[in-house]
Amino acid sequence: MAAQARMRSAKVLLINLGGLGTEIAKNLVLSGVGFLSLVDNHDVSEGDLSTQFFLSKDEIGTKRLDSAISRIQDMNPRVTLTVDTEDFRQKPDSFYGQFDLIIATDVSTEEAIRVNQLTRKFNVPFFLCGLNGLSGFIFVDLIRFDATDEKLKSSVKTPLGALSQNREVVEVTEYLNEEQSEVYERIVTRNAYKPFEQVLKEGTLKGKLTKRQVKRLTNAVPLTFALFSYRDGYAAVTRHDLEQRATDACVQLGLPSENLKQEYVEQFSQQAGLEFAPVSAVIGGTVAQDVINILGKKQSPLNNFIVLDGISLDMHIFEL
Amino acid sequence: MANASAVRLLGQENYERLRSSRVLLVGAGGIGCELLKNLVLMGFGEIHIVDLDIIDLSNLNRQFLFRQRDIKQAKATTAARAIEHVSNSKLVAHQANIMDVNQFPLAWFSQFSIFFNALDNLEARRYVNQMAQYLRKPLLESGTAGFDGYIQPIIPGATECFDCTTKETPKTFPVCTIRSTPSQPIHCIVWAKNFLFSQLFASSGSMSADEDLGTDNVEEIERIRQETNELHELQELIRSGDKTRIRDVFEKVFVKDIEKLLAIEELWKAREKPTPLYNFKFDEKINKNLNTVWTIQEQVNAFVLATEKLMQRLSSEKQIEFDKDDPDTLLFVAAAANIRASVFKLPLKSVFDIKQIAGGIIPAIATTNAIIAGLSSLASLRVLNLLKNQPKANPTELNMAFTAKASNMSNNRYLSNPQLGPPNPRCPVCSIARGVLTLSQNDLDTMRLSELVGAVQEKYSYSGEVSVLDKSTQRLLADFDFEDLLNKTLAEVKVARGTILLISDEQDSEESIRAPVELYIEQGEPEGINLPDIEVPLIKPAVVEPDETNSEEGVSMPGEIILDEDDKNPKKRHLDDASETPAKKALKTEEEHVVILD
Numbered sequence: 001m002a003a004q005a006r007m008r009s010a011k012v013l014l015i016n017l018g019g020l021g022t023e024i025a026k027n028l029v030l031s032g033v034g035f036l037s038l039v040d041n042h043d044v045s046e047g048d049l050s051t052q053f054f055l056s057k058d059e060i061g062t063k064r065l066d067s068a069i070s071r072i073q074d075m076n077p078r079v080t081l082t083v084d085t086e087d088f089r090q091k092p093d094s095f096y097g098q099f100d101l102i103i104a105t106d107v108s109t110e111e112a113i114r115v116n117q118l119t120r121k122f123n124v125p126f127f128l129c130g131l132n133g134l135s136g137f138i139f140v141d142l143i144r145f146d147a148t149d150e151k152l153k154s155s156v157k158t159p160l161g162a163l164s165q166n167r168e169v170v171e172v173t174e175y176l177n178e179e180q181s182e183v184y185e186r187i188v189t190r191n192a193y194k195p196f197e198q199v200l201k202e203g204t205l206k207g208k209l210t211k212r213q214v215k216r217l218t219n220a221v222p223l224t225f226a227l228f229s230y231r232d233g234y235a236a237v238t239r240h241d242l243e244q245r246a247t248d249a250c251v252q253l254g255l256p257s258e259n260l261k262q263e264y265v266e267q268f269s270q271q272a273g274l275e276f277a278p279v280s281a282v283i284g285g286t287v288a289q290d291v292i293n294i295l296g297k298k299q300s301p302l303n304n305f306i307v308l309d310g311i312s313l314d315m316h317i318f319e320l
Numbered sequence: 321m322a323n324a325s326a327v328r329l330l331g332q333e334n335y336e337r338l339r340s341s342r343v344l345l346v347g348a349g350g351i352g353c354e355l356l357k358n359l360v361l362m363g364f365g366e367i368h369i370v371d372l373d374i375i376d377l378s379n380l381n382r383q384f385l386f387r388q389r390d391i392k393q394a395k396a397t398t399a400a401r402a403i404e405h406v407s408n409s410k411l412v413a414h415q416a417n418i419m420d421v422n423q424f425p426l427a428w429f430s431q432f433s434i435f436f437n438a439l440d441n442l443e444a445r446r447y448v449n450q451m452a453q454y455l456r457k458p459l460l461e462s463g464t465a466g467f468d469g470y471i472q473p474i475i476p477g478a479t480e481c482f483d484c485t486t487k488e489t490p491k492t493f494p495v496c497t498i499r500s501t502p503s504q505p506i507h508c509i510v511w512a513k514n515f516l517f518s519q520l521f522a523s524s525g526s527m528s529a530d531e532d533l534g535t536d537n538v539e540e541i542e543r544i545r546q547e548t549n550e551l552h553e554l555q556e557l558i559r560s561g562d563k564t565r566i567r568d569v570f571e572k573v574f575v576k577d578i579e580k581l582l583a584i585e586e587l588w589k590a591r592e593k594p595t596p597l598y599n600f601k602f603d604e605k606i607n608k609n610l611n612t613v614w615t616i617q618e619q620v621n622a623f624v625l626a627t628e629k630l631m632q633r634l635s636s637e638k639q640i641e642f643d644k645d646d647p648d649t650l651l652f653v654a655a656a657a658n659i660r661a662s663v664f665k666l667p668l669k670s671v672f673d674i675k676q677i678a679g680g681i682i683p684a685i686a687t688t689n690a691i692i693a694g695l696s697s698l699a700s701l702r703v704l705n706l707l708k709n710q711p712k713a714n715p716t717e718l719n720m721a722f723t724a725k726a727s728n729m730s731n732n733r734y735l736s737n738p739q740l741g742p743p744n745p746r747c748p749v750c751s752i753a754r755g756v757l758t759l760s761q762n763d764l765d766t767m768r769l770s771e772l773v774g775a776v777q778e779k780y781s782y783s784g785e786v787s788v789l790d791k792s793t794q795r796l797l798a799d800f801d802f803e804d805l806l807n808k809t810l811a812e813v814k815v816a817r818g819t820i821l822l823i824s825d826e827q828d829s830e831e832s833i834r835a836p837v838e839l840y841i842e843q844g845e846p847e848g849i850n851l852p853d854i855e856v857p858l859i860k861p862a863v864v865e866p867d868e869t870n871s872e873e874g875v876s877m878p879g880e881i882i883l884d885e886d887d888k889n890p891k892k893r894h895l896d897d898a899s900e901t902p903a904k905k906a907l908k909t910e911e912e913h914v915v916i917l918d
């Protein structure tokens with residue numbers, strides 16, 4: 001089946017229509033995903049108006065989803081939208097089994113773990129993403145995914161075998177590209193993934209980065225990790241407590257905690273969970289682009305953790 | 321109503337500054353729509369949007385502020401209207417060319433704290449870059465092509481400008497060339513693929529009858545209705561699955577639409593008129609050789625056959641996207657492109673050639689635009705020093721960013737983010753001393769060119785002959801053996817508001833000559849020549865042929881500044897694992913038939 005046809009038959013669930021959810025919905029609807037289910041039980045608040053362009057000033061107090069839906073549909077009448085204003089936490093397990101892909105935005109660590117357990121149970125690819133003010137993150141669990149990439153063959157044949165902790169070349173086929181009369185390789189790379197809960201417990205960067213990379217690594221990485229340890233939301237975050245947890249995160253990740261900078265700790269303690277339009281755009285664009293890739297072309301997907309530092313624009317991909 | 325998230329991120333004081341800032345957004349296309357949304361949500365006080373273009377059907381699947389009812393409306397005004405419902409910013413839309421000096425003189429640019437470029441052509445990018453240099457205003461440059469994209473903050477005098485590195489000319493075509501006046505085979509291929517095919521088989525913009533059209537103007541509603549109806553009729557014909565209706569599709573596209581174009585006489589004053597393809601017949605003879613150029617009859621047969629197949633598939637597939645490796649879609653596009661080429665008396669191509677060309681047309685990708693616009697708006701906060709708890713960054717501590725993973729340049733970086741480099745001392749734009757010369761209307765009318773040249777020579781210590789070039793039009797006004805115009809008035813040699821004059825030392829010296837100086841002519845009150853106080857250094861004359869590959873330290877390059885040496889070591893760009901940056905790719909040439917459509 002062609003990439004577009006696969007896209008058009010795909011059923012995607014998007015949890016929460018905050019600023020980030022809005023960006024993802026916009027991108028997926030524009031790209032012509034077949035079926036998009038939106039679940040969100042929030043009312044429009046004043047804060048929503050600075051992050052969500054599908055809402056309008058006179059809609060404060062109405063259900064966020066009810067207000068946004070006609071503007072979302074208006075972008076592309078051919079996408080089948082399903083609107084659900086119930087609390088996603090109240091959904092029975094089986095609810096999660098009906099989708100080809102699930103994206104959770106703006107959820108707590110505890111909620112993310114539960115949804116991820118269910119996506120594993122039903123073998124559904126899972127994206128988790130969130131914003132912390134000037135910073136944002138993406139976690140991906142495709143369980144197992146074979147990506148096919150094509151490239152011009154170099155003098156040496158691409159060898160089979162492990163590329164990194166989570167990626168392994170399992171098949172290489174040569175073929176002649178008639179138009180250019182050159183030999184190409186079709187490379188199948190197997191991507192293995194871990195559940196979110198396991199990554200939180202065991203994920204580390206030890207041995208995966210060069211000294212120089214460790215030294216230059218943005219503080220946004222351990223601080224994002226530290227924020228995950230507030231499992232039910234960010235009400236309890238204080239600067240001091242976050243610094244403690246960031247130090248612990250550095251130990252687990254194998255990063256020198258003396259690199260933690262005060263201004264970053266301060267920033268993250270003040271901006272935990274905060275949505276900001278430009279960061280939504282970058283994270284939402286990245287998630288949507290990879291979702292479209294996975295549903296259609298199946299080229300090398302994100303694996304498995306990304307953090308954006310909105311100050312330096314550093315955006316690395318880590319295998320955890 | 322304060323923007324709570326912006327206040328928390330920026331602090332109250334910086335938020336107030338943001339609220340009182342006026343910014344300029346040039347371009348309301350793919351990146352521009354996204355950028356406008358971000359700037360509005362962030363809460364910039366006043367945003368001016370400039371775009372000359374009108375909305376085309378092909379924009380709809382990625383420029384999310386536009387709908388089918390907006391087709392043929394101005395992009396700038398439509399975009400502003402479409403985001404108004406969440407906006408606390410004053411939005412000012414200009415349907416105009418940013419390079420129009422009468423509408424946008426240099427003084428107009430000076431009201432903004434920052435310029436955002438969201439453009440698809442080099443000429444306008446270069447122009448805004450120059451305005452930024454004259455006014456010393458920061459510019460956020462950006463661009464995308466397919467999955468490649470980049471942003472680059474430009475701080476005049478402190479970091480690389482847009483022209484510090486050479487840019488190749490990208491191949492873009494105006495919508496009207498594609499839709500009305502094709503003059504090359506590739507125009508017909510772009511039309512067949514990106515317009516006709518997507519309209520018939522991949523369109524997602526069907527419109528309900530009772531939709532709010534956003535206007536009460538009866539004529540306007542009628543116009544929109546007619547456009548929409550025609551589009552609907554074609555789509556209905558295709559979706560009816562009735563193969564006998566293919567004739568009607570053919571008639572509409574290759575006869576009626578061409579007749580409509582012929583009726584617009586001004587289009588054909590300097591062009592050869594197209595000839596509608598009357599009385600076409602379908603005789604079922606199919607040529608299977610993809611490497612030869614088929615006869616027009618074979619093209620017609622192929623068109624009918626491909627349309628039949630696609631109609632059949634549409635019943636199960638709902639929408640079909642062009643794919644050069646999907647033979648039905650390729651055959652349709654090739655045949656349609658060739659029939660159109662024949663109508664416009666252009667050369668025909670083989671299916672094989674068209675496959676190559678169509679496959680090389682880089683589509684604009686909505687998500688790339690979204691990411692790049694997000695980065696551009698984000699980077700502006702640090703440029704404007706609006707971030708809370710962040711020390712003011714030196715310009716060369718700021719970062720540019722470009723796609724790395726999506727451009728297949730890195731597996732472990734989604735973005736590359738090198739710090740900004742210092743200005744290139746050999747840059748043809750920012751290395752040149754420049755200033756604004758304000759002249760009165762009376763002086764422009766009566767002052768002779770020779771008077772102006774004399775004043776420049778005296779003010780900036782040019783000891784001998786100089787040459788004067790009008791940079792806007794590349795006209796030589798004077799040099800050592802061309803003095804015919806010196807006695808003419810400025811008005812007579814067409815020096816007016818917006819003219820940029822480049823004055824260069826023509827002295828025959830091997831030691832040192834005076835660097836060139838650029839003057840932007842502004843029109844204003846004071847009488848007389850009040851040349852700006854700028855330092856114009858002595859440089860080594862360009863005598864040696866430059867050897868591009870060998871510009872090591874110690875070798876003095878032509879045009880290099882020898883006075884006022886700044887010894888700072890230029891930061892080297894560090895790239896992960898590639899030599900060609902997406903920034904370059906995003907501005908690539910036609911070599912491989914690359915076409916960037918927006």
Ligand SMILES: [Zn+2]
Binds near residue numbers: 481483751
């Ligand atoms: Zn420059």
